[in-house]
Amino acid sequence: MSTERMAPVGPVVSIQDLSVTFATDAGRVVAVQDVSLEVRAGEVLAIVGESGSGKTVTARSILGLLPETATTRGAVLLTRKDGSSSHDVVTLGRSDLGDVRGRDAAMVFQEPSTALNPVYKVGWQIVEGLRAHGGYSRAEARAKAVDVLRRVGIPEPEKRIDHYPHQFSGGQKQRIVIAQALVLDPGVIIADEPTTALDVTVQAEILDLLRRCRDEFGTAIVLITHNMGVVADLADRVAVMYQGQLVEQADVRTLFSAPREEYTRQLLGSVPRLGQGLARTQERAAARPAGWASATPVVEARDLRIVYPGRLRKPDFTAVDGVSFAIRPGEVLGLVGESGSGKTTIGRAIAGLTKVTGGSLSVLGTEMNGVKEKRFRPVRERVGFVFQDPASSFNPLLTIAQAVAEPLVVHGRAKDAHEARGRVDELLEAVQLPRSFGDRFPHELSGGQRQRASLARALALGPELLIADEPTSALDVSVQARVLELFDELQRELGFACLFISHDLAVVDLLADRIAVLYRGQLVEEGTGAQVLGAPQHPYTQRLLASLPVPDPDEQAARRATWRQLT
Amino acid sequence: MATTATPTPTPARRRRGLPVVRQLRQAVGLQRGMLVAGLVLTGVFLLTAALADLLAPYGYNQLRDADGPFGAQQSPSGDHWLGTTVGGYDVLSRVIYGTRTALAVIVVAIVLSLFLGVLLGLLSGYFGGWLDRVLVVVCDAVYAFPTLLLAIVMAIVISGGQSSLWGGILAAAISITVIYIPQYFRVIRAETVRIKAEAYVESAKVIGASHWRIMTRHVLRNATRTLPLILTLNASEAILTLAGLGFLGFGIEPTAAAEWGFDLNRALSDVTSGIWWTSIFPGIAIVWVVLGLTLVGESLNDLADPRLRSRRAADAGETGEVTVVPGGPLGAGPAGLAGIEGAS
Numbered sequence: 001m002s003t004e005r006m007a008p009v010g011p012v013v014s015i016q017d018l019s020v021t022f023a024t025d026a027g028r029v030v031a032v033q034d035v036s037l038e039v040r041a042g043e044v045l046a047i048v049g050e051s052g053s054g055k056t057v058t059a060r061s062i063l064g065l066l067p068e069t070a071t072t073r074g075a076v077l078l079t080r081k082d083g084s085s086s087h088d089v090v091t092l093g094r095s096d097l098g099d100v101r102g103r104d105a106a107m108v109f110q111e112p113s114t115a116l117n118p119v120y121k122v123g124w125q126i127v128e129g130l131r132a133h134g135g136y137s138r139a140e141a142r143a144k145a146v147d148v149l150r151r152v153g154i155p156e157p158e159k160r161i162d163h164y165p166h167q168f169s170g171g172q173k174q175r176i177v178i179a180q181a182l183v184l185d186p187g188v189i190i191a192d193e194p195t196t197a198l199d200v201t202v203q204a205e206i207l208d209l210l211r212r213c214r215d216e217f218g219t220a221i222v223l224i225t226h227n228m229g230v231v232a233d234l235a236d237r238v239a240v241m242y243q244g245q246l247v248e249q250a251d252v253r254t255l256f257s258a259p260r261e262e263y264t265r266q267l268l269g270s271v272p273r274l275g276q277g278l279a280r281t282q283e284r285a286a287a288r289p290a291g292w293a294s295a296t297p298v299v300e301a302r303d304l305r306i307v308y309p310g311r312l313r314k315p316d317f318t319a320v321d322g323v324s325f326a327i328r329p330g331e332v333l334g335l336v337g338e339s340g341s342g343k344t345t346i347g348r349a350i351a352g353l354t355k356v357t358g359g360s361l362s363v364l365g366t367e368m369n370g371v372k373e374k375r376f377r378p379v380r381e382r383v384g385f386v387f388q389d390p391a392s393s394f395n396p397l398l399t400i401a402q403a404v405a406e407p408l409v410v411h412g413r414a415k416d417a418h419e420a421r422g423r424v425d426e427l428l429e430a431v432q433l434p435r436s437f438g439d440r441f442p443h444e445l446s447g448g449q450r451q452r453a454s455l456a457r458a459l460a461l462g463p464e465l466l467i468a469d470e471p472t473s474a475l476d477v478s479v480q481a482r483v484l485e486l487f488d489e490l491q492r493e494l495g496f497a498c499l500f501i502s503h504d505l506a507v508v509d510l511l512a513d514r515i516a517v518l519y520r521g522q523l524v525e526e527g528t529g530a531q532v533l534g535a536p537q538h539p540y541t542q543r544l545l546a547s548l549p550v551p552d553p554d555e556q557a558a559r560r561a562t563w564r565q566l567t
Numbered sequence: 568m569a570t571t572a573t574p575t576p577t578p579a580r581r582r583r584g585l586p587v588v589r590q591l592r593q594a595v596g597l598q599r600g601m602l603v604a605g606l607v608l609t610g611v612f613l614l615t616a617a618l619a620d621l622l623a624p625y626g627y628n629q630l631r632d633a634d635g636p637f638g639a640q641q642s643p644s645g646d647h648w649l650g651t652t653v654g655g656y657d658v659l660s661r662v663i664y665g666t667r668t669a670l671a672v673i674v675v676a677i678v679l680s681l682f683l684g685v686l687l688g689l690l691s692g693y694f695g696g697w698l699d700r701v702l703v704v705v706c707d708a709v710y711a712f713p714t715l716l717l718a719i720v721m722a723i724v725i726s727g728g729q730s731s732l733w734g735g736i737l738a739a740a741i742s743i744t745v746i747y748i749p750q751y752f753r754v755i756r757a758e759t760v761r762i763k764a765e766a767y768v769e770s771a772k773v774i775g776a777s778h779w780r781i782m783t784r785h786v787l788r789n790a791t792r793t794l795p796l797i798l799t800l801n802a803s804e805a806i807l808t809l810a811g812l813g814f815l816g817f818g819i820e821p822t823a824a825a826e827w828g829f830d831l832n833r834a835l836s837d838v839t840s841g842i843w844w845t846s847i848f849p850g851i852a853i854v855w856v857v858l859g860l861t862l863v864g865e866s867l868n869d870l871a872d873p874r875l876r877s878r879r880a881a882d883a884g885e886t887g888e889v890t891v892v893p894g895g896p897l898g899a900g901p902a903g904l905a906g907i908e909g910a911s
Contacts, residue, residue, distance in 0.1 A: 025593065351773050380775035393766035397788050407774040457770070 010079065012187040012220045013039040013062055013105070018074035020057050020066065031057045033244045034074075039188055039220050041081070044210075046223040046235035046252075048267070050476040051447075054244040055224050059190045062222065063105050064089045064097045078104050081187035081218075102129050106181035110193040112173035116165040122149075122176050123161035126183050133184060144183060151216070152179040152209060171202035175209060182213060188220040189213065195230060199338035200503065204547035204563055207233050226476060228271045229549030232256060232556045240264050252553050270481035271551045272506040274533055280488070281513055281529050288330075297326035298364060298465050298497040299350055305358030306345050319345040321521040322359065329464070332491060332498040334512025334529075336505055336544070341518040343501045347469045350499065351385050352376050364464060381411050384458030384496070388470040390450035394442035400453050401438030404428065407460045427456040432486060448479035452486065459490065466491075466498045472507060484510055505548055509533055517541050542566060587795075587863075590870045602866035608859025616666035624648075625657040627664035627825035640842050650844040653833055654821060658844055662852050664825035668736065669856060672809050673802045675740035676747065681798070683744070684751025689790070691752070692759025693782050699756075706749035715811050718742035722817040735819030735826070739812055743805045754797060758790035765789075799864030803857040810853050827853050 020032040032054040039045045047055040060066055061076055072090050078100060079086040087100055101107075109115040117125060126145040130136045136144065142161070149157035152175045165173060174194065181189050191210065195203040211234060213219050223234060231238055231252065238255045240248045240263065248261045259265045306320040320342040327333045337343045348354040350363050352371070361368040366379050387393035394403050404427055405420035414420035425435045431452040442450055451471060458466055471487070472480040488511055491498060502508045508515055508529075515532045517525040517540070524538040536542045546563040550556050587606070594602050615622060624647075630636055641651040649658035691699040709717070721742030726734045762768060763786065771781050813819070813828020821829060827849040834846035 353769060353772065377775045380773065383773070385770065385773040387766045387770060389766060393770050395767045395771075395785050395789065398784075406771065406776070410774050410776045410780065457774075 010040070010083070011038040011077075012041050012079050012081070013037070013222070014075075014077040014079075015058070015062070016075045016077070018058065018061060018072070018076060020054070020061060020073075021071045022067075023069045023071070031070075031244055032061070035241070035244075035246045037239055037246070037249070039222055041187065041220055042214060042218045044214055044221045044223055044234050044236045046225060046231045046238045047241060048225060048228070048231055048238060049241035050226065050478060052243075053241040055241045056192055058241070059192060059222050059224050060107075062089060062188070062190055063101055063107055064092060065107065079187065080104050081185065098132070102184045102186065103133055104186055105188045105190060106184065106186040108174075108177050108181050108189055108191040108194045111197045112170060112177050113165070113197075115177050116173060118165050121162050121164055122168070126161075126176070126180050129180060129183055145179075148179045148183045149176070152176070152182065154179070169202075170198055171205055174198060174202075174206050178206075178209060178213065182217060182219065185217065186219065188222060190222045190224070192224045193226070194223070196225070196227070200505075201338065201543055201547045203230070204549070205567075207549070210234060227549070228268060228477070228551035229556070232551050232553045233549040233560065240267065256551065256553055267478060268551065270478045272481070272484070272504070272510050273550065274506050274509055274545075274548070276506075277510040277512070277529055280510075284492075284513060285528075292328065292330075295328055296365075297328050297362075299325075299327040299362070299499065301325050301346075301359070301361045303359035304346070304349070304356065304361050306342070306349055306354060307357045319521055320349070323518070323521070323523045325516055325523065325526060327465070327497050327499060329497050330495045331514070332500055332512045334508030334515040335499060335501045335518060336503065336508050336515060337518030338503060338544075340520070342521040343503075343518050344469055346518075347385075347467045347499060347501050350465075351383060351467055352380070381407075381461050382464045384461070384463035384466040386451075386454050386458045386466065386468040386471045389474045390447055390454050391442070391474070393454055394450065396442055398441075399438065400428075400433075400440055400442065400445065403442070404438070404453060404457045404460055407457065411461060413461070423460070424456075427460055428453070430459070430490065431456045446479075447475050448483055451475060451479075451483050455483075455487065455490070459494065459496075462494070463496055466496050467501070468498060469501045470503065471500075473503065480507070487511065505533065505545065517544070539566075587867070590867055594866065594870055598866050598869055601862050602870070605859050605862025605864075605866060608855055609863055612666055612856050612859060613670070615663055616670040619663050619667050623657075623660040623663040625660040627656070627661050628822045629657065629660065630655045640837065640845070642842075643844055649848050650842075652830060652845050653837060656821060658830075658848050661821075661825040661830055662827070662848050665827045665830075665849065665852060666856075668819065668824045668826050669806055669809065671736045672739045672743070673805050675736065676743040676805045677798060677802060679740065679744040680747040680751055680801070681794070684748040685755050685787075685791075685794075687748070688752040688755030689759055689782055689787055692756035693763060693778070693786060695760075702752065703756075706752050709745065709749045714746045714808060715815075717746055718808050718812055719815065719817055721745055722812060732819065732823040735823060738817075739809045739819075740805075742812070743808050746808070747801050747805075750797060750801065751794075754793055755790055758793070759786055762786050762789050796864055796868050799860050799867065803860035803864065806853060806856050806860070 015035060015037040018032055018035045019030065022029045022031055035054070035058055037045070037058070047059060049055045057066065057070075061072060062078065066072065074090065076089040077086060078089050080103070087096065087104070089097070089100065092100065116122065123142065123145050126148065127141045130141045130144060146157045146161055149161060154160055154172060154175055160168075165176070168176065178189075178194075194210065195206050198206060207230060210221060210223075214221055221234075223230070225231060235252045238250060238252050239246055240255075240261070242263050248255070248259065248264050250260065255264065256268065259268060302324050304320055304323045305318065308317045308319055310316045323342075323346065325333065335343045335346065345354055349356050349361060349368060352368065352373070356369045359369065364379050364382050366376060368376075394400070398406075401421060401424050402417040404424045405414065405417040408414045408420040408423060409416060414423070417424075421438070424438055428435055428438055433449060433452050433456070437445065437449065437453070442453075445453065454471075468487070472483050475483060484507065491511075500508060500511055512529060514526065514528055516523055517532065517538070519538075519540045525532055525536065525541045532541060533545065536545055543566050546559060546566050550559060591599075591602060591606070625632065637647065637651045637655050637657060639651060639653050639655045641647055643650045647657050647659065649662065651657055652661070687702055691702045718739075719742075722738045725741055726738040768781060768785050771785050776784075809826070810828035810831070813826045814832045816832060819826045819829065830849040831846055834842075834849070837845045
């Protein structure tokens with residue numbers, strides 16, 4: 001769709017034999033090794049790979065944005081959009097780099113809320129770039145800033161240019177960051193995970209905007225992402241990186257339809273797709289014993305309301321508003337929603353970490369509304385919890401074995417971590433970790449391994465209910481696939497009921513028997529995967545589903561059309 | 568997304584070593600120089616305190632030997648290397664014995680303020696609520712006082728301004744303690760409040776661990792990272808406070824112990840009459856210890872922060888390599904070496 005449009009001009013960025021080495025406490029670490037890449041004008045090049053593959057380092061080297069500990073070899077040739085000048089960024093001095101940044105290449109960061117300075121008006125922050133490169137009067141610069149804000153889709157830019165960052169939503173902030181990058185009309189924009197911090201529905205809008213950047217401004221984009229759906233949606237060409245090296249480089253269609261390298265095939269294979277879980281769910285539903293539907297639910301919420309008290313005369317914030325649902329024994333309920341929808345709050349309320357303010361929530365027969373910690377403590381034995389970020393959910397000073405033994409010790413099943421070691425080894429084996437890992441410290445494990453250990457800890461007491469709060473969203477796709485598989489296996493084997501919280505519809509579809517969709521604290525739709533994903537009733541569910549990019553360029557183009565109709 | 572590749576997980580778990588030794592291994596360049604200098608200065612101080620009896624030619628309160636009295640304000644000579652004071656004491660001996668007093672005050676002051684400050688900070692940060700509010704206000708109030716004034720008040724309260732050896736040491740130490748408790752309190756409280764929100768504390772809560780278990784096993788052990796740093800910096804400040812107390816006349820009597828601040832006070836009138844040795848040497852001793860401890864503290868601070876820590880350059884040999892043609896690659900390609908050679 002884009003190949004015809006591209007004019008046959010020279011590359012804006014040409015990376016040749018780039019190697020980057022970092023000096024660390026553990027000696028030198030090679031982050032990027034002999035990478036050669038080209039970005040042509042008006043083209044979107046996606047660099048994909050797992051974390052640590054060197055994709056961010058490669059892209060940042062285009063702007064000379066590497067920390068002082070980095071040693072760079074090779075050449076990064078950056079050509080101005082009109083072809084008037086060209087520099088090797090690697091050899092440029094500090095002041096020359098300042099001249100090149102912004103004008104020849106600009107950057108869009110992952111987290112829009114931290115990329116903007118909260119104490120300056122957004123207009124000032126856009127004009128700052130113009131002023132740094134000189135040649136604009138105050139009025140001209142302002143007019144240009146208003147213009148660029150309008151073009152990135154900020155309504156009423158004349159007025160909103162004088163607003164502060166906190167007065168914009170997350171998606172709008174990312175638009176402003178993009179406007180900041182576009183204002184000097186650079187030849188190439190480096191977008192480092194530009195949509196990772198955003199909700200799916202907002203992500204679709206930002207991707208649409210980036211596509212317009214390419215079409216209307218003629219800007220080339222280097223898109224760094226781990227999301228294959230985003231790649232399929234936006235990219236023209238894809239470069240796959242693995243352990244600092246370029247594995248494969250191909251046209252987006254070729255890459256998705258006929259990946260050449262084994263690694264690329266694995267990467268694509270581990271991306272969860274909608275509809276995969278259907279067969280599994282039906283199989284499980286068939287295997288349920290009679291009378292299962294009338295069994296006492298493990299968790300039952302009726303008109304559940306959770307309100308966070310407002311501070312300093314601000315109104316209270318209602319996180320969960322009149323939600324009713326039930327989880328029966330051995331059932332997996334998937335809870336989906338965007339950030340701020342209240343899904344995590346519900347999970348925390350079930351675990352007794354957040355107070356219930358209204359309605360009724362019964363967990364394993366204990367009413368949580370107004371419960372005392374003392375009365376709930378015995379119930380905790382029967383509830384497991386898997387946290388979102390495996391890196392922070394382990395005490396860095398305890399070994400994995402000590403951490404997994406902690407619930408056993410606390411509930412008196414073992415005197416100390418040493419005595420519990422036998423059971424801990426069993427648990428580690430159940431989550432497919434070698435026994436010897438018990439003696440390691442959390443920082444010596446990879447993200448996926450830590451999440452397995454986290455699962456082992458949650459299952460240590462043989463819980464009847466497991467709450468998993470976005471257990472895989474901090475993991476790479478390839479690792480996510482393996483963890484989800486393990487999760488599914490363990491659930492079938494041990495038969496615990498589970499509340500699986502996620503923002504990713506495809507992940508929830510893979511595991512859940514039933515899916516509940518939350519929107520602004522309210523439950524808008526609930527049903528089996530086939531019902532909710534196959535024939536969504538509520539407009540929000542429809543929009544959510546249409547916003548989800550699928551890892552297939554052709555199908556995604558069709559979905560994009562549907563999405564446009566819905567918005 | 569992290570920009571660095573995952574560093575090769577070396578089996579460095581058990582090789583972390585003692586706090587200061589580890590940092591000494593890690594340090595390079597100027598930071599290493601600072602740390603080594605600080606450690607040497609502090610080491611000399613500690614050794615002198617330990618071996619004072621062997622090193623000092625006379626006792627700290629000795630006024631005469633077999634040949635009769637020393638005489639007051641004698642200039643440095645073979646008998647008295649650093650001369651004698653206005654009271655007739657040997658300056659060198661008093662400087663050497665002064666290290667003992669200083670060390671005792673540092674140790675007592677730090678142990679007391681450490682235990683109380685850490686305990687209060689932990690309770691206050693973990694439970695919050697009214698206890699936290701009251702303690703924070705009290706500590707802020709202590710902060711607002713000039714430290715020396717507070718120390719004087721405490722010295723008077725504790726010992727009525729008069730002092731024997733341990734009475735004087737305790738008075739100085741406790742008054743310093745009162746000043747430093749808020750510092751430990753603040754640091755530990757801030758760390759506790761931060762750690763309380765960490766996922767691993769929540770996970771301990773979900774497991775059903777008791778408050779005490781969470782506080783000791785999960786919070787405290789992770790909150791003590793910055794303590795060695797404050798410890799060394801406070802130790803040097805304690806010396807200054809002690810010297811200040813002595814200088815103002817709230818120190819320890821010369822018959823009870825040697826104390827640099829007191830000697831400085833007595834040397835005040837000597838300065839104008841050209842008698843330099845009575846003030847210079849105790850002064851140097853104070854500067855020596857404060858400098859040593861501060862250097863250790865500051866370099867520990869820099870080394871603890873990965874952003875301030877300097878490292879050996881990644882590859883000293885490879886940084887020099889520049890492309891042949893500006894903007895060209897090193898080897899192959901039309902702009903590289905191969906290209907040029909091929910063209911010529």
